[in-house]
Amino acid sequence: MADAKRGDLVQIHKIVLEPDERSDNLPSCTKSVPYECWIKGFLVDEDADMGDEVSIRTFIGREISGVLCQVNPMYDHNFGEPQKELLSIDTEVRRQLERT
Amino acid sequence: MDMSYSAVMSRKKDILRRATGIDYDRFEISPLTFDYEGLMNSCEYSLEDVQRILEETGVGKTPLVELENLTELVRSISSPGRGGRIFVKDEAANPSGSFKDRRAALSVFHAKKLGYKGVVAASSGNYGAAVASQAAKRGLKAIILQEVYDSRKVGQPEILEKTRACEAYGAEVWQLTVGPELFYIMLRVLEETEFFSASLYVPTSVRGIETLGYELAQQVFQREGRFPDVVMITHAGGGNVTGTARGLNKAGSYNTIVVGVSVDLQGLHMASDIDFNRKSFTTGHTGFGIPFLTWPDRTDVPRNCARGLRYLDRYLSVTQGEVFYTTELLAKLEGIERGPAGNTSLAGAISLARELEKDQILVVQETEYTAAGKLPSSQLTFAKENGIEVRRGDPKENIPGKAIVIPEGVDQIRIEDMDMEKIRRSYIERAMKMTEGYVPTREDIEFLAEDSKSSVDYVQETIRSLKVKRAELA
Ligand SMILES: Cc1ncc(COP(=O)(O)O)c(C=O)c1O
Numbered sequence: 001m002a003d004a005k006r007g008d009l010v011q012i013h014k015i016v017l018e019p020d021e022r023s024d025n026l027p028s029c030t031k032s033v034p035y036e037c038w039i040k041g042f043l044v045d046e047d048a049d050m051g052d053e054v055s056i057r058t059f060i061g062r063e064i065s066g067v068l069c070q071v072n073p074m075y076d077h078n079f080g081e082p083q084k085e086l087l088s089i090d091t092e093v094r095r096q097l098e099r100t
Numbered sequence: 101m102d103m104s105y106s107a108v109m110s111r112k113k114d115i116l117r118r119a120t121g122i123d124y125d126r127f128e129i130s131p132l133t134f135d136y137e138g139l140m141n142s143c144e145y146s147l148e149d150v151q152r153i154l155e156e157t158g159v160g161k162t163p164l165v166e167l168e169n170l171t172e173l174v175r176s177i178s179s180p181g182r183g184g185r186i187f188v189k190d191e192a193a194n195p196s197g198s199f200k201d202r203r204a205a206l207s208v209f210h211a212k213k214l215g216y217k218g219v220v221a222a223s224s225g226n227y228g229a230a231v232a233s234q235a236a237k238r239g240l241k242a243i244i245l246q247e248v249y250d251s252r253k254v255g256q257p258e259i260l261e262k263t264r265a266c267e268a269y270g271a272e273v274w275q276l277t278v279g280p281e282l283f284y285i286m287l288r289v290l291e292e293t294e295f296f297s298a299s300l301y302v303p304t305s306v307r308g309i310e311t312l313g314y315e316l317a318q319q320v321f322q323r324e325g326r327f328p329d330v331v332m333i334t335h336a337g338g339g340n341v342t343g344t345a346r347g348l349n350k351a352g353s354y355n356t357i358v359v360g361v362s363v364d365l366q367g368l369h370m371a372s373d374i375d376f377n378r379k380s381f382t383t384g385h386t387g388f389g390i391p392f393l394t395w396p397d398r399t400d401v402p403r404n405c406a407r408g409l410r411y412l413d414r415y416l417s418v419t420q421g422e423v424f425y426t427t428e429l430l431a432k433l434e435g436i437e438r439g440p441a442g443n444t445s446l447a448g449a450i451s452l453a454r455e456l457e458k459d460q461i462l463v464v465q466e467t468e469y470t471a472a473g474k475l476p477s478s479q480l481t482f483a484k485e486n487g488i489e490v491r492r493g494d495p496k497e498n499i500p501g502k503a504i505v506i507p508e509g510v511d512q513i514r515i516e517d518m519d520m521e522k523i524r525r526s527y528i529e530r531a532m533k534m535t536e537g538y539v540p541t542r543e544d545i546e547f548l549a550e551d552s553k554s555s556v557d558y559v560q561e562t563i564r565s566l567k568v569k570r571a572e573l574a
Contacts, residue, residue, distance in 0.1 A: 016276070016285060021105055023281055030279055030373040033251040037285075038275040040267065058272035060218065060241040062293075077260040080478030085492055085506045089425060090432040093173060093510065097433075100176040 002047035012066030184456030197469025211296035232269035261473030309343020317351035335360035338408035345411035442468030
């Protein structure tokens with residue numbers, strides 16, 4: 001079975017500029033890697049597998065092509081772990097306010 | 101058509117003229133001078149018009165809240181009689197959660213009036229969400245270009261949240277890796293779509309923010325019978341300072357001291373693939389704040405309407421740790437949980453209020469929304485994952501890109517005054533370098549004096565000392 005079929009929400013990847021096509025005015029760590037891009041949209045092709053060159057229709061209806069890299073891409077940023085460096089601030093400042 | 105980097109960049113002028121609807125050449129007076137007020141007024145909206153347009157999409161008229169508990173805490177560490185009253189303007193109450201809705205609202209309205217079918221903006225921050233939100237309400241299409249990932253495809257949680265927000269408002273989002281070539285992509289997209297460039301630096305963007313300064317001056321006046329003594333503004337590209345200060349003037353609040361505040365990220369390179377994820381703040385920092393003061397015309401339009409140096413009385417820096425600490429104080433003592441970046445100037449206020457008399461009024465002019473990714477806990481988790489040391493201690497030990505030091509007490513929050521003299525000098529030096537060989541006229545000197553909030557004498561003296569320096573080097 002194909003990884004994605006027409007209408008699925010997917011993400012594509014594009015290399016916008018290879019290192020030698022990039023601006024000259026860059027730190028070497030940036031100049032040595034390609035300039036890349038990811039865009040989400042609905043698959044236009046009948047079906048496709050990861051790594052295939054595909055077309056998508058973006059949320060505003062434009063058609064863009066690139067390499068299929070994710071199907072049903074999820075937002076996975078989160079609230080982070082509790083930070084012990086912050087947890088006692090509440091008690092500390094309340095104690096200070098009580099003293100005054 | 102040739103889409104190579106150099107070919108697209110060489111079509112810049114024509115692309116931008118079509119995409120902004122502005123012929124910037126009309127405002128050029130000499131190689132150094134341009135008609136700033138003429139450009140600002142090229143979009144023919146009065147302040148009342150702007151207020152009405154913002155109201156149509158629910159932008160503005162945000163609450164002004166006095167932070168009594170925080171003020172009390174500041175007084176507990178101040179000399180007798182000191183500790184000014186701290187107020188905050190809760191800009192998170194705008195539709196997409198920040199003051200950026202004000203600048204997006206007028207630009208999107210204007211784009212629609214001129215007949216554009218969509219808008220394009222480059223922003224990894226709140227502005228992208230603001231443009232997407234306003235475009236949704238006005239029925240235009242939005243494309244948002246964001247610098248999101250390093251070459252490992254690792255992104256700051258704060259920026260990932262911004263991608264989510266833009267897509268939630270129905271925008272097409274381009275998530276790009278680190279690099280100034282964002283501007284090249286922007287030109288390509290503008291050329292292809294014939295959409296409006298909702299640049300942060302066009303006149304409509306700054307005119308929208310004037311409502312913020314105007315509103316807060318009026319709110320303070322209605323409540324207290326006088327204007328604020330100090331307004332503190334989180335500063336990056338300069339629109340926030342410029343619009344707010346202009347609005348204060350329009351309200352008649354001429355004697356208010358205008359203070360910019362940025363998070364200190366000095367030492368980190370903004371175009372570096374490696375430094376990109378070694379910072380916890382993606383805006384309101386010195387990495388934008390300083391270069392935009394010393395050379396405002398570095399942007400995606402020929403002339404930048406956001407000119408912070410024209411309006412700043414003082415410019416302060418605070419550390420990342422101080423802002424995270426302050427974000428905790430606002431939530432725990434005032435019951436207002438907001439995003440850290442928007443609390444940058446609040447951190448500065450805690451320190452500056454100690455210098456003020458008890459009856460003086462200090463207004464922090466914004467907050468921003470918070471969410472997954474935009475919290476001290478998510479940003480510090482990310483910092484630790486990227487090898488940054490996080491600990492309690494004296495914030496003076498903070499090192500951008502290496503150590504985030506959370507203060508052990510409120511008395512350890514200490515603003516640093518940036519050297520305005522050095523910034524002005526550097527602005528004049530840059531202007532001279534950009535126009536090498538051209539001899540400035542009296543009008544040019546007056547323009548430079550106004551643009552750097554200095555004087556004709558100061559500009560002349562600086563130009564003279566630069567010549568001496570150059571002669572010595574030669
Ligand atoms: C919440 C917040 N505050 C302040 C700023 C700084 O505004 P400006 O870039 O106009 O100086 C930004 C955006 O960069 C922001 O998102």
